Amino acid sequence: MVSSFQVFGIKTGLLKPGDNFAEILIDEAKQAGGLLDGDIIVIAESALATAEGAVVRLKDVIPSKEALEYSKKYGIEERLAEVVIQESDSIVGGIPGFLLSMKNGTLLPNAGIDGSNAPPGAVVTLPKDPDKSARKIHDEILLKTGINTGIIVADSRTHAMRLGCSGVAIGCYGMTAVTDERGKTDLFGRELEVTQLAIADSIASAAELTMGEANECTPAAIVRGLSRYLSDESGIEGIEPSKCLFMGVAMKADLSFMKNQL
Amino acid sequence: MVSSFQVFGIKTGLLKPGDNFAEILIDEAKQAGGLLDGDIIVIAESALATAEGAVVRLKDVIPSKEALEYSKKYGIEERLAEVVIQESDSIVGGIPGFLLSMKNGTLLPNAGIDGSNAPPGAVVTLPKDPDKSARKIHDEILLKTGINTGIIVADSRTHAMRLGCSGVAIGCYGMTAVTDERGKTDLFGRELEVTQLAIADSIASAAELTMGEANECTPAAIVRGLSRYLSDESGIEGIEPSKCLFMGVAMKADLSFMKNQL
Numbered sequence: 001m002v003s004s005f006q007v008f009g010i011k012t013g014l015l016k017p018g019d020n021f022a023e024i025l026i027d028e029a030k031q032a033g034g035l036l037d038g039d040i041i042v043i044a045e046s047a048l049a050t051a052e053g054a055v056v057r058l059k060d061v062i063p064s065k066e067a068l069e070y071s072k073k074y075g076i077e078e079r080l081a082e083v084v085i086q087e088s089d090s091i092v093g094g095i096p097g098f099l100l101s102m103k104n105g106t107l108l109p110n111a112g113i114d115g116s117n118a119p120p121g122a123v124v125t126l127p128k129d130p131d132k133s134a135r136k137i138h139d140e141i142l143l144k145t146g147i148n149t150g151i152i153v154a155d156s157r158t159h160a161m162r163l164g165c166s167g168v169a170i171g172c173y174g175m176t177a178v179t180d181e182r183g184k185t186d187l188f189g190r191e192l193e194v195t196q197l198a199i200a201d202s203i204a205s206a207a208e209l210t211m212g213e214a215n216e217c218t219p220a221a222i223v224r225g226l227s228r229y230l231s232d233e234s235g236i237e238g239i240e241p242s243k244c245l246f247m248g249v250a251m252k253a254d255l256s257f258m259k260n261q262l
Numbered sequence: 263m264v265s266s267f268q269v270f271g272i273k274t275g276l277l278k279p280g281d282n283f284a285e286i287l288i289d290e291a292k293q294a295g296g297l298l299d300g301d302i303i304v305i306a307e308s309a310l311a312t313a314e315g316a317v318v319r320l321k322d323v324i325p326s327k328e329a330l331e332y333s334k335k336y337g338i339e340e341r342l343a344e345v346v347i348q349e350s351d352s353i354v355g356g357i358p359g360f361l362l363s364m365k366n367g368t369l370l371p372n373a374g375i376d377g378s379n380a381p382p383g384a385v386v387t388l389p390k391d392p393d394k395s396a397r398k399i400h401d402e403i404l405l406k407t408g409i410n411t412g413i414i415v416a417d418s419r420t421h422a423m424r425l426g427c428s429g430v431a432i433g434c435y436g437m438t439a440v441t442d443e444r445g446k447t448d449l450f451g452r453e454l455e456v457t458q459l460a461i462a463d464s465i466a467s468a469a470e471l472t473m474g475e476a477n478e479c480t481p482a483a484i485v486r487g488l489s490r491y492l493s494d495e496s497g498i499e500g501i502e503p504s505k506c507l508f509m510g511v512a513m514k515a516d517l518s519f520m521k522n523q524l
Contacts, residue, residue: 002293003270003271003472004294004472006268006269007266007268011264106424107423107507159422159430160422161500161509163501164463165458165460166460168421177426179426198424198425198426201426202471205428205429206468208464210265237425238423238425239423241423245371245420246369246422246509249354
């Protein structure tokens with residue numbers, strides 16, 4: 001039988017702090033004929049963060065001395081600079097309009113803070129704990145409907161040496177994020193060279209094709225037909241910069257660890 | 263109406279040099295009910311390269327002095343090292359078992375040479391000109407069936423700061439690879455911050471979920487329902503390392519150009 005799957009963009013009303021995302025999903029999934037066992041639900045991080053109240057009103061922020069310096073140096077609003085500093089593990093540089101942050105093991109412009117789709121005068125930070133949010137939504141859907149799903153929290157990000165953003169999974173629950181095919185064989189019976197597939201990132205990218213960044217109000221997607229990736233696993237595993245092919249080469253790190261990954 | 267699309271993995275027999283990929287696709291598309299106008303066809307680069315005869319028999323290769331040195335330093339077979347050197351724009355380093363190449367503006371282990379799924383004693387290099395191959399297949403399908411498609415040639419690659427490989431488009435024809443949403447507004451009427459979406463990369467990632475790297479013999483996928491991305495555009499635009507967020511930061515390059523991209 002042909003292997004196939006389907007992706008449905010799920011439209012909602014405008015989300016606001018305090019909204020129950022699981023209930024909204026159960027309700028709006030009717031657009032895709034209702035949730036089915038084995039569905040994977042992809043949720044845009046900005047919508048999730050909004051519902052979770054990760055909204056900072058800039059007029060409530062008092063900029064630190066550091067924020068004032070960055071503000072001047074990179075032409076970034078000083079209270080926004082302060083929120084970026086607070087949300088970052090560290091600031092590694094800046095460009096006009098943006099600070100470059102290290103956060104949760106990756107490089108992010110403005111610590112992933114979204115000015116787009118935030119209420120006027122406010123910004124939306126990344127969800128505090130996307131894996132935990134994914135689990136909460138999974139469990140609530142299971143409890144209310146008896147339906148078992150996989151949940152991905154997705155962000156749209158720039159990738160090394162590629163033009164344009166595509167999807168990455170920043171949180172997940174109830175499914176395998178990265179498959180490990182070490183030991184599997186190729187068409188001629190030899191061991192595979194590419195062994196780890198970023199399933200959750202690929203599903204996030206697929207979902208993004210129906211979600212959009214603009215004013216479409218489509219903060220989630222249902223991916224149907226990939227239930228083989230559902231499992232009792234959870235979480236997105238990060239890597240060290242020195243263990244990243246791109247950062248590692250540019251940093252001239254020892255990349256011998258990659259032997260077993262490529 | 264709900265926005266949705268469907269992805270079908272297309273199984274084939276074992277491909278060999280000289281096979282006509284367009285004819286195979288027309289024939290095997292019957293698994294998805296036959297090709298339809300507006301379908302986007304994703305083709306695995308290794309299968310395309312095999313059909314195009316980009317297969318190098320290692321016993322025909324004479325290693326250079328440079329190849330012998332790399333072979334010793336990184337424990338890589340000396341004739342394979344020679345093919346990697348010939349296929350690379352430059353060699354920027356190595357790790358046990360792999361040389362790290364710059365090729366077509368990106369960093370690739372072993373210049374993208376695939377040992378998996380190549381005939382015994384041989385390796386498959388990247389297709390010579392993936393954009394041209396995409397156009398050839400597009401035109402042949404159009405000529406033989408009257409059906410207009412978008413074509414993507416896809417590879418599975420490692421991404422900065424992510425665990426596992428996901429899809430990237432290394433060639434395309436008849437569709438828009440990267441959308442530019444500059445000027446579009448968000449839910450509150452403000453200009454979007456994320457403006458360029460890597461549509462072709464996201465479609466390649468979606469397709470990869472049905473294709474697999476192992477012995478599944480699924481070297482292509484049909485993506486149905488995204489005909490809005492078909493256009494008279496072609497090609498995948500590359501970027502300079504200094505203009506990449508990850509490489510640029512690690513290289514301490516001036517990233518001010520990103521102002522208009524993020």
